[in-house]
Amino acid sequence: MEDILAQAKKVAEQAEVFQVSSKVTTIHFEANRLKQIQDKESTRTALRLIKGGKVGFAQASGFIEPGMLVEMAVETCQFGMPAKFNFPNPEVYPKIDTFDLQIDAVAIDDMVELGEQLIVKIRQHTSDILCEASISRGVASVHIINSEGGEASYNKSLFSLSFEGVLIKGEDMLFVGDSHSSCHPVLDFRPIAEEVIKQLELAKRNVSISTKPMPVIFTPHGVASSLIAPLVSAFSGKLVFDGASPLKDKLGEQIFDKNFSLWDDSTLPYQVASYPCDDEGVPSQRTPLIDDGVVSHFFYDLQTAALANTQSTGNGGRHGGLPTPSPSSLVIGKGDISFRDMVRDIKEGLVVEFLMGAEQGNILNGDFSGNVLLGYKIENGEMTGRVKDTMVAGNVYQLLKQLEAVGSEARWVEGFLLTPCLYCSSLSVASKAG
Amino acid sequence: MQDKIANSLKGHNADYIEIRLEESKATRIIYRGNRLEEIGRISSMGGNVRALVKGGWGFVSFNSVNKLRDKVELAINQAWLVGKETSKFSQSEPLTDVVTVEIEKNPMAVPLASKKKLFDEYNDIILSTPKIQTSNIGYSDSQRKITFASSEGTYIEQAKVDISLRLAAIASEDGQVQQIGLSLGSQGDFSAIEGLQEQVKQMAQRAVGLLSAPQAKGGEYIVVLDPVLAGVFVHEAFGHLSEADHVYENKRLQDIMVLGRKFGDKHLNIVDGAAVPGLRGSYKYDDEGVPASKTYLIREGILESRLHSRETAAIMGEKPTGNARAINYLFPPIVRMTNTYIEPETLSFEDIISDIKEGIYAKDWYGGTTSLEMFTFSAAEAYMIRNGKIAELLRPVVLSGNVFVTLGNIDAIGNDLQMNQGGGCGKREQSPLPVSNGSPHIRIRSCLVGGS
Numbered sequence: 004m005e006d007i008l009a010q011a012k013k014v015a016e017q018a019e020v021f022q023v024s025s026k027v028t029t030i031h032f033e034a035n036r037l038k039q040i041q042d043k044e045s046t047r048t049a050l051r052l053i054k055g056g057k058v059g060f061a062q063a064s065g066f067i068e069p070g071m072l073v074e075m076a077v078e079t080c081q082f083g084m085p086a087k088f089n090f091p092n093p094e095v096y097p098k099i100d101t102f103d104l105q106i107d108a109v110a111i112d113d114m115v116e117l118g119e120q121l122i123v124k125i126r127q128h129t130s131d132i133l134c135e136a137s138i139s140r141g142v143a144s145v146h147i148i149n150s151e152g153g154e155a156s157y158n159k160s161l162f163s164l165s166f167e168g169v170l171i172k173g174e175d176m177l178f179v180g181d182s183h184s185s186c187h188p189v190l191d192f193r194p195i196a197e198e199v200i201k202q203l204e205l206a207k208r209n210v211s212i213s214t215k216p217m218p219v220i221f222t223p224h225g226v227a228s229s230l231i232a233p234l235v236s237a238f239s240g241k242l243v244f245d246g247a248s249p250l251k252d253k254l255g256e257q258i259f260d261k262n263f264s265l266w267d268d269s270t271l272p273y274q275v276a277s278y279p280c281d282d283e284g285v286p287s288q289r290t291p292l293i294d295d296g297v298v299s300h301f302f303y304d305l306q307t308a309a310l311a312n313t314q315s316t317g318n319g320g321r322h323g324g325l326p327t328p329s330p331s332s333l334v335i336g337k338g339d340i341s342f343r344d345m346v347r348d349i350k351e352g353l354v355v356e357f358l359m360g361a362e363q364g365n366i367l368n369g370d371f372s373g374n375v376l377l378g379y380k381i382e383n384g385e386m387t388g389r390v391k392d393t394m395v396a397g398n399v400y401q402l403l404k405q406l407e408a409v410g411s412e413a414r415w416v417e418g419f420l421l422t423p424c425l426y427c428s429s430l431s432v433a434s435k436a437g
Numbered sequence: 438m439q440d441k442i443a444n445s446l447k448g449h450n451a452d453y454i455e456i457r458l459e460e461s462k463a464t465r466i467i468y469r470g471n472r473l474e475e476i477g478r479i480s481s482m483g484g485n486v487r488a489l490v491k492g493g494w495g496f497v498s499f500n501s502v503n504k505l506r507d508k509v510e511l512a513i514n515q516a517w518l519v520g521k522e523t524s525k526f527s528q529s530e531p532l533t534d535v536v537t538v539e540i541e542k543n544p545m546a547v548p549l550a551s552k553k554k555l556f557d558e559y560n561d562i563i564l565s566t567p568k569i570q571t572s573n574i575g576y577s578d579s580q581r582k583i584t585f586a587s588s589e590g591t592y593i594e595q596a597k598v599d600i601s602l603r604l605a606a607i608a609s610e611d612g613q614v615q616q617i618g619l620s621l622g623s624q625g626d627f628s629a630i631e632g633l634q635e636q637v638k639q640m641a642q643r644a645v646g647l648l649s650a651p652q653a654k655g656g657e658y659i660v661v662l663d664p665v666l667a668g669v670f671v672h673e674a675f676g677h678l679s680e681a682d683h684v685y686e687n688k689r690l691q692d693i694m695v696l697g698r699k700f701g702d703k704h705l706n707i708v709d710g711a712a713v714p715g716l717r718g719s720y721k722y723d724d725e726g727v728p729a730s731k732t733y734l735i736r737e738g739i740l741e742s743r744l745h746s747r748e749t750a751a752i753m754g755e756k757p758t759g760n761a762r763a764i765n766y767l768f769p770p771i772v773r774m775t776n777t778y779i780e781p782e783t784l785s786f787e788d789i790i791s792d793i794k795e796g797i798y799a800k801d802w803y804g805g806t807t808s809l810e811m812f813t814f815s816a817a818e819a820y821m822i823r824n825g826k827i828a829e830l831l832r833p834v835v836l837s838g839n840v841f842v843t844l845g846n847i848d849a850i851g852n853d854l855q856m857n858q859g860g861g862c863g864k865r866e867q868s869p870l871p872v873s874n875g876s877p878h879i880r881i882r883s884c885l886v887g888g889s
Contacts, residue, residue, distance in 0.1 A: 034686035039494040040515035043767060045483070046500050060477035065500030067480060075478040082476045082553050111518065133687055171689035174841050176810040214656055245470050245571040247607050249614055324465055325475045360813030363804030364835055364887075367607065367614040372835040372887035374813045392811075394837050396655055396887035433655030435839075435885050 004148055007050055007069040012150050014077055015054040019090050019149040021282060021321065022048045027141030027161070030111065032118045035126070035134050040111065049321065050076045057083040058306070060325050087309035090149035096286050099157075099279040100272040103187045106140060106160035113190070114138040121166060121192035128200045132168040132179075139163045140188070147284045155280040163275075163418065164189045166199060177206050177389070178357075178376060181224075184418040186273040202356065202377065210380045210388035212434045218352035218381075218407065219395065219430040220345050223416045225355035226425055229373065231333065233366040233399045234265065238292045240303035240318075240328045244311045247367055249400060250298050259296040260406040262338055266291045267302050269317060269331035276332040276419045283319040283326045290316045304328045335422040338409025345408055345426045352381040353432055355395060364396075372396035392435035402427050442586045445506040451488045451513045452524040454588040457724065458484035458502060459766040461581040464544070466552060468560050468574035473553065483766045488512040489526060489748075493519025496769045525751035529727055531590035536721045538596045540625040544578035545598070547627050552576070555630075559637045563606045566641035568648065570609035573618075576602045578627075583724075591726040598625030599717065599871050603859065604633075606641040608648050615647035615832070617817055618803065620859025622717050622871065629858070643818060650830040653819065655888035659796035660836060660881045661789055664855035666802050666816050667876030671707055672777050672862070673805040673812045674840045675700075676874070679709070679734045680760075680772040680864075681749035683809060690809075691753075693841070698740045701844040704782050707735040709744060711759060711775035717858045718775035718872040725770055727759040735844075746772050764867040774862060779876035782850035789849045789880050796822040797886060799834055802860070813837040835887045843881060851877035 004020045011018035024046040031039040049062040050072050059080030061072050122134045139162065146156040165182030179202040181195045221229055242248040250258065269287035271277050278287050283305055291299045303311065304319030304326045320329025346354070353375070361373035375393040379386040403425075410423030442456055460482050467475040485498040486508050495515030497508050544552075556574050563572040578600045585593045605618040619640050623629035662670055677683070684690045710731030711720045720729055725747050733741045745753070746761035749772060761770035790798070798820045805814030815835040821828040838846075854877045861869020 037493065037519050039496060039769070040519055041496040041498075041769070042511060042515065043498045044500070045498070045767065060475065062477065062479045063481065064479075065482035067482075071480075075480070078549065079476045079478055082473060082549055084472055084474055115518075131689075133689075169687075171687070171693070174693055174810070176808065178808055241469065245607075246609060247571050247614060249612055323479075324467070324477050359808060359811065360804070360806050360815070360835060360837070363806070363813065363815040365615060365833055367616055370832075372815075374808075374811050374837040376808055376811065392837075392839060392885065394655065394813075394835070394885055394887040396835070396889065431655050431887075431889050433885060433887060435657060 092153035206389035264336035340408035463579040490516035491520030492522035653888035668874035706780040849880035
């Protein structure tokens with residue numbers, strides 16, 4: 004890395020080298036039994052230059068001659084965007100726990116046993132279910148150096164346990180699933196087993212539902228699969244700067260329900276999306292995005308922040324190219340109504356557990372529309388069965404403007420979102436059966 | 438190198454071993470609004486080893502090809518930890534081949550300055566359209582050389598070039614944001630993405646038109662799909678269900694997907710094949726060294742065959758089809774589609790819509806996904822059909838259905854097959870894989886549409 008930086012400094016005004024190395028072992032269960040063990044080792048090195056005031060970029064997986072990487076980056080400089088920022092050289096970084104030594108103590112046999120226990124437990128409940136499970140254990144190390152004297156590095160341990168089951172009766176298919184991930188080893192299979200068994204119980208019989216607007220409760224998985232993609236896009240500093248976010252001129256305004264708060268937090272200990280610095284060496288922080296319904300901040304990387312005349316929020320993430328504003332962990336504030344009380348409150352309504360295809364609508368405008376892959380009908384305060392052939396459609400700004408209630412318990416879903424249930428009084432539901 | 442690979446495959450205790458090595462070079466260019474935001478060059482070198490022992494798999498991926506024999510041994514050791522049964526893997530004749538690419542206009546030979554000039558022009562067309570707020574352009578090209586060798590003695594080198602381009606126009610007014618995209622791709626010919634000025638202009642104008650368009654009312658409709666969207670429909674609704682890795686260890690799904698079952702009427706023919714030449718999903722050998730084929734999934738409405746890897750074919754007692762593909766060396770090959778389409782029939786577009794009293798004409802794609810049984814796919818553009826005529830423009834719609842019912846609801850197939858080369862397919866973590874899909878115009882008697 005030092006070699007690359009030294010050579011780059013000779014030809015450019017500023018330079019930055021980013022390197023991430025990872026080693027991950029994953030075991031896969033397919034059709035209820037162990038099928039594959041994977042061992043992946045990879046190293047990626049990226050060089051960013053500022054030359055003639057413009058940004059150039061090159062990246063290599065595996066070995067590359069330093070001179071070659073510099074040459075590739077220089078070639079792109081002449082067309083690159085004008086650099087509005089300097090590479091950072093912060094005095095201190097926050098101490099964020101992202102590495103647990105215990106990860107190395109987990110043997111492949113332990114992972115196999117964990118998967119077997121999970122599958123056995125779920126098949127004790129429903130013997131005909133066909134199970135897939137993945138258990139993954141890994142470490143990654145990130146190292147960033149730049150020509151301004153900035154240097155940052157950290158290690159992260161990763162463990163994840165995920166389960167998906169399908170139950171087929173005739174031509175009716177039921178999909179259930181859950182996953183947990185952490186920087187600690189996840190050695191307890193029971194929370195996932197309990198969640199999946201709960202889904203199986205609630206979906207035991209299929210019921211029909213009407214085509215009309217009705218009250219809807221989104222579970223944490225439901226929130227993740229329906230509402231998050233439009234919010235992430237609207238709060239990205241880049242879309243705000245481009246004018247493509249409906250919130251572009253709404254900073255400080257009450258746009259959402261006063262009981263709705265959302266923040267981005269890369270400082271939470273042992274969360275897989277946490278880090279002491281982002282992918283361009285900016286210290287991590289907690290950034291409030293919605294404060295009691297008021298739009299309070301957007302998230303930024305260095306370049307976008309400079310263009311928008313503000314500061315990076317430590318959200319520069321790399322997805323195969325230059326850093327771009329990217330959320331870390333998102334947290335939705337808890338409310339004071341239990342899920343059970345929400346259900347009791349509804350005469351006829353729907354619980355959305357998983358919405359399929361919601362990200363395919365016009366998410367820029369906040370629209371979402373999808374097939375209820377897993378959802379339950381509420382009749383007279385009770386969940387009575389699973390609905391099928393049903394779509395819901397709405398707009399997150401209309402929906403979150405006035406919430407009936409926010410749940411009193413929150414949980415992590417998909418490794419990056421901590422959310423309670425959300426209860427809205429009316430959403431459009433269309434069903435084939437109705 | 439060939440000798441080094443061959444030597445590292447010798448003398449092991451495994452049922453099957455393969456090595457894949459890959460070198461690639463790529464260029465990425467991204468515009469947002471009037472900013473050329475990112476231009477980058479990416480190079481990659483890596484490989485993997487996959488080993489089969491008693492029905493269990495070990496897989497090792499790496500960046501450094503040093504100590505290849507150690508990596509082979511690691512994969513075999515892992516496979517021994519997994520395997521407890523008997524390996525089933527279809528036979529493939531050992532072969533040696535070197536596949537090169539011949540392209541009219543190779544993107545590697547097009548200077549960055551010329552690429553930029555072309556995209557500047559498209560971007561200017563979008564941004565100069567009144568009420569357009571901003572634009573997105575994402576371009577990438579890649580050139581790869583993949584070396585494949587197996588313990589059966591097969592050795593194949595294949596070169597591949599791929600181009601993809603997505604343009605989007607974003608219109609905004611009174612807090613409303615609407616967008617329309619255009620996705621294109623080719624197996625290396627840069628001229629496939631040149632000369633699009635007129636299409637880009639129309640796209641930007643359509644995005645502005647959406648600002649004043651109403652949303653569809655949710656419910657069931659007679660739906661007519663244009664060739665692009667019908668291609669996405671056939672990919673999502675039926676293509677994924679035809680992938681044998683969903684079926685081969687699932688007895689109940691096998692009962693549903695039994696060959697000979699009737700899925701549609703006798704005019705319905707659905708094909709997948711990498712042997713169909715010149716498309717983005719075309720190749721000579723798949724990533725298990727099996728020659729590409731052309732497979733009738735549905736012939737005259739009847740389920741005829743499905744897509745296989747060597748393992749799924751052997752376990753189900755069917756013929757391999759050459760559909761095992763890996764997006765890159767970080768992943769093992771899995772069963773994937775290639776070029777998937779509905780074959781054309783005889784009806785004109787006018788024939789298809791003339792007797793529809795009220796329906797929806799849905800065009801172009803935004804996305805699609807499937808759970809096997811249920812699928813959703815979204816149109817970028819939609820219109821009401823009233824009394825046999827195209828009527829008012831609607832906001833984009835998401836359509837959804839049940840595959841076992843919906844294929845049987847196709848009651849008219851047009852004569853105007855078109856293949857769509859844009860986008861890519863995602864499965865498990867492997868996305869976007871270059872594929873193409875297509876269809877003539879089709880009519881679905883009843884389809885669920887999400888709306889207000």
